[in-house]
Amino acid sequence: MRINNIILEIKIGDITDEHVDTIVNAANNTLLGGGGVDGAIHEKGGPSILKQCIVHSGCPTGEARITTAGDLPSRYIIHTVGPIYGENSGLEDKLLYNAYYNSLLLAADYKLTSISFPSISTGAYSFPIEEAIKIVLDVVIDFSKVKTSIQRINLVLFNEEDYDIYNEYLKNIMSSF
Numbered sequence: 001m002r003i004n005n006i007i008l009e010i011k012i013g014d015i016t017d018e019h020v021d022t023i024v025n026a027a028n029n030t031l032l033g034g035g036g037v038d039g040a041i042h043e044k045g046g047p048s049i050l051k052q053c054i055v056h057s058g059c060p061t062g063e064a065r066i067t068t069a070g071d072l073p074s075r076y077i078i079h080t081v082g083p084i085y086g087e088n089s090g091l092e093d094k095l096l097y098n099a100y101y102n103s104l105l106l107a108a109d110y111k112l113t114s115i116s117f118p119s120i121s122t123g124a125y126s127f128p129i130e131e132a133i134k135i136v137l138d139v140v141i142d143f144s145k146v147k148t149s150i151q152r153i154n155l156v157l158f159n160e161e162d163y164d165i166y167n168e169y170l171k172n173i174m175s176s177f
Contacts, residue, residue, distance in 0.1 A: 001170065001174060003140055003141055003144045004141075004144035004145060005144055005147075005151070006140065006143070006144045006150060006151060006152065006153055007151065007152045007153070008140055008152075008153050008154075008155070008170075009152070009153070009154045009155070010154075010155045010157065010163065010166050010167055010170065011154065011155070011156055011157070011163070012156075012157050012158070012159065012160060012163045013156050013157075014040070014156075014158075015037060015040075015041070015116055015117075015118050015156045016040055016041055016044045016045070016072055017073065018073065018074055018116040018154065018156060019073045019074065020074050020114035020115060020116045020152070020154065021074065021075050021076065021107070021110075021112035021113055021114045021115065022066070022069075022074055022075060022076040022077065022078050022107050022110075022112050022114075022115050022116075023041070023069070023072065023074045023076075023077055023078070023115070023116045023117075023156075024064075024077075024078045024079075024080055024103050024115065024116065024117045024118065024120070025037060025038055025041045025077050025078065025079045025080070025118075026038060026080065026081075026082055026118050026119075026120045026121065026123070026125075027053075027059065027079040027080060027081055028081060029058050029059060029060065029061065029081050030058050031053035031054075031056055031058055031059050031065065031079050032050065032053060032054070033050060033053075035124060036123050036124055037118045037123070037158075041072070041077060044071065044072060045069060045070035045071050045072045045077065046070040046071040047070075048068065048070045048071075049067055049068075049069070049070040049077060052067035052068065053065075053067060053079065056079075059079060059080070059081050060081065061081045061082070061083050061088070061095050061099070062080075062081065062082075062083070062094070062095040062096075062097075062098030062099050062102065063080070063081065063098070063099075063102055064078050064079065064080040064099070064102040064103045064105075064106045065078070065079045065080075065106075066078050066079070066106055066110065067079065074116070075112075076107075076110065076112065078103045078106050078107060078115070080099040080100075080102065080103045080120065081099060082095065082096050082099045082120035082121030082125055082127065083095035083096055083099075083121055083125065083127065084121070084125045084126070085121065085125055085126040085127040085128070086126070092121075092127065093131070093135055096120065096121055096127060096132060096135050097135050097138065097139055099120050099121070100117065100120065100135070100136060100139040101139050101142070101143060103115070103117070104139070104143045104148075104150060104153075107149075107150060108146075108148035108149055108150055111149045112149060112150065113149050113150060113151045113152065114150075114151065114152040114153075114154070115150060115152070115153055115154070116153075116154040116155075116156050117136075117153065117154070117155055117156065118156055118157075118158070119132060119136075119155070119157055119158070119162055119166075120132070122162070123158075129162055129165050129166075130165060130169070133165065133166050133169045133170075134169070136155065137169075137170065137173060140153060
């Protein structure tokens, strides 16, 4: 689907296999690796990613940092930290919005054209996926109004259940336009 000047695609897959300018890592504050998407990216991408992450000395929730992609097919990895649901004094929505938006800003700063996101914070950080998709769409709509290099945003979901939730929500929203 197209939202202003950006193509938005939702798919099921492994984000580490994405052939885009940058993938986004749902990282923790240390940037030193972890489980889920973060662990897979560090494992498949190789030790050069961790070496670069160490230089960043961590990342606050809602912000983003960039490294090269090591052995992955993308050129870069943008590491962002989403909120742990229920542990941010009611600021979870704002922090999740910022994690996505700041990742897009960083990609645009590097003049990148394509970016793939996982579903940030909806796994181990327990953010309800039904709430997260609304925030993701708000980010894409807001960002599509800014003139940048970004032409394609992929939302790469790990399983069919998450894909169905995202797809159903987007179909319902787009049918109302």
